[in-house]
Amino acid sequence: MKKPELLAPAGDLERLKIALLYGADAVYIGGAFNLRANADNFSLDDIKKGTDYAHKLNKKVYVTVNIAMHNKEYEKIANYLKNLDNIGVDAIIISDPAIIKLAKDTNLQIHLSTQASTLNKEAADFWKKEGVSRIVLARECQKEDITDIKNNIGIELEVFIHGAMCASYSGRCVLSNFLTNRDSNRGGCSQICRWDFDLYDGKKHLKGEKPFTFCTKDLSMAKHIPKLIDMQIDSLKIEGRMRSIYYIATIVKVYRQIIDEYCHNPEKYEYNLKYEDILRRVANRDSVTQFFDGNFGKEVQYYNGRQEITNQDFLGLVLDYDENTHLAKIEQRNYFKKGDKVEIFGPDKNFQFTIKNLYDEEKNPLEIVRHPRQIVYLEIPQKVSVNDMMKMC
Amino acid sequence: MFIASTINNIKQAQNIKDYIDAYLVPIKDFSINYPNTFKLEEIKTIKNLKKQVFVIINKNIHNNELTSLENLLKQIETLNIDGIIFYDISIVNISQKLKLKTKLVWNQEHLATNYGTVNYWYEKGVKYAYLSSELTKREIDEIKNNTKAKLFVNIFGYLPMFTSRRHLVQNYLDTFNLNAQNNIQTINKEEKDYKINDTNNGTVVYSNYILNATDIDFSNIDYLVFSSIFIDENDFLEVLKNYKENKQNKFPKETGFLYKETIYKVK
Numbered sequence: 162m163k164k165p166e167l168l169a170p171a172g173d174l175e176r177l178k179i180a181l182l183y184g185a186d187a188v189y190i191g192g193a194f195n196l197r198a199n200a201d202n203f204s205l206d207d208i209k210k211g212t213d214y215a216h217k218l219n220k221k222v223y224v225t226v227n228i229a230m231h232n233k234e235y236e237k238i239a240n241y242l243k244n245l246d247n248i249g250v251d252a253i254i255i256s257d258p259a260i261i262k263l264a265k266d267t268n269l270q271i272h273l274s275t276q277a278s279t280l281n282k283e284a285a286d287f288w289k290k291e292g293v294s295r296i297v298l299a300r301e302c303q304k305e306d307i308t309d310i311k312n313n314i315g316i317e318l319e320v321f322i323h324g325a326m327c328a329s330y331s332g333r334c335v336l337s338n339f340l341t342n343r344d345s346n347r348g349g350c351s352q353i354c355r356w357d358f359d360l361y362d363g364k365k366h367l368k369g370e371k372p373f374t375f376c377t378k379d380l381s382m383a384k385h386i387p388k389l390i391d392m393q394i395d396s397l398k399i400e401g402r403m404r405s406i407y408y409i410a411t412i413v414k415v416y417r418q419i420i421d422e423y424c425h426n427p428e429k430y431e432y433n434l435k436y437e438d439i440l441r442r443v444a445n446r447d448s449v450t451q452f453f454d455g456n457f458g459k460e461v462q463y464y465n466g467r468q469e470i471t472n473q474d475f476l477g478l479v480l481d482y483d484e485n486t487h488l489a490k491i492e493q494r495n496y497f498k499k500g501d502k503v504e505i506f507g508p509d510k511n512f513q514f515t516i517k518n519l520y521d522e523e524k525n526p527l528e529i530v531r532h533p534r535q536i537v538y539l540e541i542p543q544k545v546s547v548n549d550m551m552k553m554c
Numbered sequence: 555m556f557i558a559s560t561i562n563n564i565k566q567a568q569n570i571k572d573y574i575d576a577y578l579v580p581i582k583d584f585s586i587n588y589p590n591t592f593k594l595e596e597i598k599t600i601k602n603l604k605k606q607v608f609v610i611i612n613k614n615i616h617n618n619e620l621t622s623l624e625n626l627l628k629q630i631e632t633l634n635i636d637g638i639i640f641y642d643i644s645i646v647n648i649s650q651k652l653k654l655k656t657k658l659v660w661n662q663e664h665l666a667t668n669y670g671t672v673n674y675w676y677e678k679g680v681k682y683a684y685l686s687s688e689l690t691k692r693e694i695d696e697i698k699n700n701t702k703a704k705l706f707v708n709i710f711g712y713l714p715m716f717t718s719r720r721h722l723v724q725n726y727l728d729t730f731n732l733n734a735q736n737n738i739q740t741i742n743k744e745e746k747d748y749k750i751n752d753t754n755n756g757t758v759v760y761s762n763y764i765l766n767a768t769d770i771d772f773s774n775i776d777y778l779v780f781s782s783i784f785i786d787e788n789d790f791l792e793v794l795k796n797y798k799e800n801k802q803n804k805f806p807k808e809t810g811f812l813y814k815e816t817i818y819k820v821k
Contacts, residue, residue: 228818229664229665229667229686230667230668230670230671231667231668231689231693232668232669232670232693232696232697232700234668235668235669235670235671256665257665257668257670257671258671258674258675259668259670259671259673259674261674262670262674262677263670277643278614278642279643280614280615280616280617280642281615281616281617281619281620281642281644282617282620283615283620283643283644283647283648284615284642284643284644284647286647287643287644287646287647287650288643299614301614301616301719302617303616303617305617305618306616306617306618309617310617328716328718328720328722329716329717329718330614330717330718330719330756332662332663332664332665333614333663333664333716333717333718334664334715334716334717334718335664335688335715335716336715336716336759338688338715338811338816339715339761339762340743342814342816342817343816343817343818344688344816344817344818346664346665346667346688347816347818348818349816349817349818356743357743358741358742358743358748359741359742359743360723360726360739360740360741360742360750361739361740361741361742361747362734362735362736362739363735363736365735367726367727367732367734367739368732369726369729369730369732370730371730373726373741375716375718375720375722377720452719457719457720457721458721458725458728459724459725459726459728459729461720461725462720462722462725462726462729464726464729
């Protein structure tokens with residue numbers, strides 16, 4: 162059975178390392194020409210560091226170059242592609258086909274972004290002939306569409322499995338441009354789809370219990386991963402380059418486990434409902450399957466008046482561990498205190514314990530850890546490793 | 555330079571024919587953004603008006619629509635029209651496979667934003683490009699100066715700014731047990747109204763304003779497009795007449811993004 166690639170987002174070098182450590186086979190990152198202009202995007206130097214790091218682990222790095230370029234960006238892109246080629250990134254993710262022509266002078270593999278909204282096998286066939294090696298399918302594809310494209314066009318397919326959804330067809334929303342003068346197709350999306358509006362039919366205000374919005378629930382394909390593997394999808398993609406290390410670690414680890422468990426023994430595989438709880442809790446937003454099952458009715462809309470609760474489960478990141486003293490050096494991320502029951506999780510471990518001995522940076526006894534990024538030491542009964550995380554039970 | 559216009563019905567096509575050079579005709583089941591669409595037989599009638607005719611096939615094509623699309627393209631080929639304004643790349647592939655002769659107009663709405671891509675499609679045999687409305691006048695001129703492709707540019711009418719597969723109005727009505735009487739609704743934010751149209755093909759939201767750049771010099775552009783949607787037919791006729799006579803129309807001047815560059819990095 163062919164194991165699909167698990168592809169994770171990485172907003173910076175720290176998240177790149179976390180994604181790969183927690184089980185991603187590849188990461189996608191944003192450079193100078195990507196659709197998250199306001200993220201902490203990678204400099205060329207960081208791309209080099211990230212690519213070297215990934216290659217040492219036998220993993221891959223893809224760079225998103227997927228804006229709808231205006232003339233001034235088009236005039237700069239060829240030089241940028243040469244730099245990415247020299248660094249040795251594994252592929253670029255594009256939406257503008259002008260880049261295909263420019264990339265022919267490089268060794269860069271070309272993945273076609275979901276921004277190009279490829280929904281059918283004729284379009285896929287066109288792009289294959291143009292030299293595109295992988296298509297990130299439009300999120301509106303249903304499973305029958307995906308199967309038909311896979312069976313008829315010999316091209317790698319990448320499918321979104323988790324994260325936020327555009328309310329529009331990708332590339333067909335310029336609400337940000339009109340309402341905030343920020344160009345959504347050049348990375349300036351201000352998420353107008355999550356705003357509330359008043360809906361009128363003529364002069365009649367159509368007013369429900371919650372205001373009108375375009376906002377949709379997030380995507381979660383956790384229970385359909387075996388189906389996607391059976392369909393021989395090449396890459397399973399997690400959305401969220403602006404998400405935290407905690408989110409990335411948790412989501413990647415869950416999908417890593419699902420893929421491995423199914424591929425290890427498909428006949429005896431049973432879907433583990435606890436994974437859904439973990440996914441739901443980390444995102445604090447409802448997740449559903451959406452278009453894969455042909456479902457884009459009222460069940461997938463999200464009418465909540467924009468009230469989303471910040472997740473405070475992530476308590477700290479392990480920076481070091483002394484096996485002799487059992488003291489872990491922790492960087493605080495949320496309030497915790499002596500007596501709390503907490504869970505440690507890492508790429509290869511999960512265990513719970515109650516915090517008994519807690520110290521400040523000078524090893525003075527401490528009761529409460531309340532300062533952001535505060536460095537503390539705490540006694541942990543089992544061995545932990547750098548980049549393991551501590552969360553609320 | 556040609557004046558191109560969308561139409562809402564055959565009668566309007568007849569009424570405006572002295573003031574335009576080309577009709578842009580949305581086709582039933584395969585066009586989006588246009589509340590009124592036309593059957594193939596009606597296109598034959600429009601052809602009889604002896605103007606250029608471009609058919610609009612601008613919806614995202616789903617895989618299960620390919621057979622119908624291919625049949626449609628074959629039928630259009632027999633009509634000897636001047637071009638197909640397309641969004642989905644499947645149309646290029648089918649057109650190449652079937653060796654269809656009907657010219658293609660690349661119209662990926664918000665993505666037709668630089669001369670490199672216009673030229674990419676030109677080299678693929680797509681000799682016309684319909685530029686994005688989110689460009690500045692300077693960018694449009696730069697594109698014109700760097701391509702052999704013939705260009706379409708919007709200069710009048712409401713502009714689509716959001717297209718979704720989802721039934722966003724119906725989903726809201728269903729969720730809260732509400733009913734609407736009209737086909738088209740409005741959404742309001744900060745005292746601005748935006749028309750929203752939920753159709754079989756999904757939901758479209760339009761600009762709150764009517765682009766009215768008719769007094770700007772676009773003499774270098776091949777096709778200047780007037781969009782008739784949501785505009786009173788008498789007013790629209792008057793706008794076209796005024797343009798022909800080089801007069802200001804009754805609508806306020808609105809230049810959209812022509813002199814307003816969008817930003818995308820907020821730092």
